[in-house]
Amino acid sequence: MRAAIERDARLESLxxxxxxxEEAGLRAGVDPSARFDLKLAVDEACANIIVHGYEPGKxxxxxxxxxxxxxxxxxxxxxxxxxxDPKDAPVPDLDVDWRERRPGGLGWYLIRQVMDxxxxxxxxxxxxxxxxxKTGAFPGGGGTC
Amino acid sequence: xxxxxxxxxxxxxxxxxxxxxxxxxxxxxxSFRKEVESGNIRIVGNFAGVDYTSSxxxxxxxxxxxxxxxxxxxxxxxxxxxxxxxxxxxxxxTHILKLFPDxxxxxxxxxxxxxxxx
Numbered sequence: 340m341r342a343a344i345e346r347d348a349r350l351e352s353l354x355x356x357x358x359x360x361e362e363a364g365l366r367a368g369v370d371p372s373a374r375f376d377l378k379l380a381v382d383e384a385c386a387n388i389i390v391h392g393y394e395p396g397k398x399x400x401x402x403x404x405x406x407x408x409x410x411x412x413x414x415x416x417x418x419x420x421x422x423x424d425p426k427d428a429p430v431p432d433l434d435v436d437w438r439e440r441r442p443g444g445l446g447w448y449l450i451r452q453v454m455d456x457x458x459x460x461x462x463x464x465x466x467x468x469x470x471x472x473k474t475g476a477f478p479g480g481g482g483t484c
Numbered sequence: 485x486x487x488x489x490x491x492x493x494x495x496x497x498x499x500x501x502x503x504x505x506x507x508x509x510x511x512x513x514x515s516f517r518k519e520v521e522s523g524n525i526r527i528v529g530n531f532a533g534v535d536y537t538s539s540x541x542x543x544x545x546x547x548x549x550x551x552x553x554x555x556x557x558x559x560x561x562x563x564x565x566x567x568x569x570x571x572x573x574x575x576x577x578t579h580i581l582k583l584f585p586d587x588x589x590x591x592x593x594x595x596x597x598x599x600x601x602x
Contacts, residue, residue, distance in 0.1 A: 350505075350506045350507035351507060353505045353506055353507055354503065354505065354507070357503070357505075357536070372566075372567070372570075375536075375567045375570070378536070379536075379538060379571065382505055382506075382538050383538055383539060386505070386506035386538065386539075386540065389506065390506065431575075433575065433576030433579075434576070437546075437549055437550065437553070437580045438550070440546055440580065442543045442546050442547060443539070443543060445539035445542055445543075445575050446538070446539045448574075448575070449538075449539055449571065449574060449575065452574045453574070
């Protein structure tokens with residue numbers, strides 16, 4: 340199955356985007372803990388685009404699509420904001436004392452923890468596209484059929 | 485998201501209901517800061533009603549843990565639900581924060597300040 344939405348890049352859109360993922364995940368038969376992971380990954384990616392991608396006060400579009408073949412879920416997030424390759428995201432040091440922990444930097448880390456693959460490409464004409472894949476998202480760890 | 489603040493003796497219990505994300509985390513930060521700035525540095529975050537948090541919520545928690553501990557207090561969490569606990573675990577926050585099964589045990593974990601403290 341495939342479903343897609345497009346919203347303005349505003350923080351107010353985050354709940355709606357998570358609701359879209361929850362509903363699509365339910366329809367596709369994704370198990371509850373994997374639905375949480377999908378929502379977290381999409382929310383973090385969209386929040387980055389909203390806060391760091393578009394110019395302040397000039398929110399452009401964010402597109403989110405959900406595709407499932409019953410074995411894996413592919414989420415695609417598109418935008419026309421300033422490009423940012425997640426390979427350039429700093430990796431937080433989780434082992435340091437609370438005094439040394441720095442706020443932020445956890446968004447991309449969490450995305451990588453809950454998804455199996457993270458791919459990014461940017462094109463001046465088409466815009467930016469982030470592709471997130473999760474396998475083992477279905478009850479029993481496999482497909483629904 | 486709804487936030488209610490309640491004084492229980494020398495401890496402040498902040499109860500949150502809803503989802504903590506890039507939009508709503510600002511309210512949470514505001515509630516925590518208000519207490520810390522008022523000198524209420526022993527805070528229990530009642531997470532029984534929190535069904536979701538992103539890294540924006542973690543940022544609010546980290547800021548408050550630092551602010552309270554530097555003043556001799558702490559932020560402790562109570563009744564963290566399974567999905568939110570997973571986010572805390574993945575990000576290493578279960579090593580930073582003290583977690584309790586309910587607000588009563590979290591509140592009781594703060595020692596009562598002695599008379600010499602005043």
